[in-house]
Amino acid sequence: MNLVEALEILKKAALENEHPLRVVLACGFTPLHLQTFLMAHLRKRLPQQRVELKTGLYGDLAGSIERLTASKSDVLAVVIEWQDLDPRLGMRSLGGWRTTDLPDIVKSATEAATRLEQALRRASESIPICVCMPTLPLPPLFSTPTQRAGEYELQLRQLVGSFAASISRGSSIRVLNSQRLDESSPMHARLDVATDLMAGFPYKLPHASAVAELLAALIQNPTPKKGLITDLDDTLWAGILGEAGTEGISWNIEQHTHMHGLYQQFLGSLASAGALIAVASKNDRALVEKAFERRDMILSKENVYPFEVHWSRKSESVQRILKTWNVGPEAVVFIDDSPMEVAEVKATFQEMECIAFPNNDYQAIWDLLKRLRDFFGKSVISEEDAIRLKSIRGAEILRESRDAAGGTLDDFLRSSESSIQFAFGKQPGDNRAFELINKTNQFNLNGKRLSDAAWKTFLNDPATFLMTVNYQDKFGPLGKIAVVLGTVEGKKLRVGSWVMSCRAFSRRIEHQSLKQLFEKFDAEEICFDYVATPRNGPLQEFFAGLLGVAPDTSLRCSRADFGEKSPSLFHRVEVMNG
């Protein structure tokens, strides 16, 4: 994006959202065109959202962060340059570049980094922060020739690396990836000496746009995809299994098919981070099973579920996989080497990301892996990520066991050895609870999503409560699967958000959750901020089943009513107070 394009975007009338996204840009230099580009990139990424952008005080980066009023902003974008660590590392200061000054520059940079880190940590308790570490070349102040990295220069780079690693722990502070920036903005084309000295703005325009574009992506923080459906022949491996046989397919250096091995390795990485992987292949089932038994297979069959291997249409396979996973097509990526299959699936599932595997094109496969990382990337890997696939398999086993047992649901639940842990502590680092609220659709009281800032405001409000629910039974753990947010008003509770993962349906966890709310707060009545959404049918069915009438906006449930109408509950319950 060039500056004229950015200004053109900003010329268009802003939307009149009730709740604008309030961004604060803090940098030590004059924000000038960086501010313009950031606004324009945010407008482009968030066309339905009004964005307001404020900037900090010129020359005082740490002070701008320390003075931040969290209640007046939703996200903080921080751009650090070398001169913020010590003015002598910029050009506008003439504080001295003598060799004897170098140890002191490192020392004062260390102190400045410490102050910045403290300010960032404090601010991150209230709002999410996106940080760009120094992007400009260091000035030629070191005694070594420029092709040689000297001791003090390396110490400064180590300082910045350690600083970035330290603040990136946890999920509140998102650090911009310098390698990604290197790809879009070469180092030699970043510094504008003239505008730095004349206007206090050190970036060339393309660099300002590149930094702003990545910051906007960090601010948007898109929801990761949940699952990937892959083809097998000439995709997961090279060769046609039905023709070449299990020993004829390959993914190795010797046969120049190594990129398929890298693809398998990448899928293994996604699976280990909680992404669901399934196979949709027109193939012979027995042969596929045999292929997955090969000892050199990089992607374990344990990481793949389900396998849809037959000769029916791919879109039918995809439909069944979505049903098993219980996720929508918008949360899934489909990959197949056949453009025809890709088109067939895309025609059925418009919202799905459908990609043709670029067989035999090394660079394109490499680029595909990077694109997939962007689709599935997440800041924190939770316990639930580790057990997601296991719990989906467990749910399938549970369904099959229930069907096979043939007894009543009560009999089945009684024998399932279920235990539920209810926790009432408000943990700021509870990303799973926040994630559940923002991605659950089916069992969702009102479809309301929370921004990072709104989540932190909720946690800091002493009048609110948060209940999280962990579940496990003899079929395996489901992890943290439900969240209730609300307020206590004497003997009455008001529930503002209630979500439960679809993996936890049919276990009466929702009934047990209400029971615990009544008991914990000694409440006589619970009022719900219910809103019907196109996708919260399961929640509507639950209330209709419990109360005997379809829910409406005045939804409430008294303790007496609940006691009378709740079915039998067989869970072992543990309550943890915050």
Place this chain on the structure above:
Amino acid sequence: MDEMENRLVRCFSSVFPDLSAEQIRAASVESVPAWDSLAAVTLVAVLQEEFGLQISLMDLPDLVSFVAVEKYVREHNSAS
């Protein structure tokens, strides 16, 4: 209006979106309240991008009206 004048009007319009093409051609630092130092630096950046010129910020004091900017760009554009 020739092609260069068109491009100049477009540049001015991106920095001063509230001005009409006619107002832009008559614009000067005195007549346009929004023409402050920030707008001046932005205008220079836009002109550099549009015409591939290197405009020294030292020349800013001379670029005080549309007419002056047009003259500057015509001279430096033909020189480059």
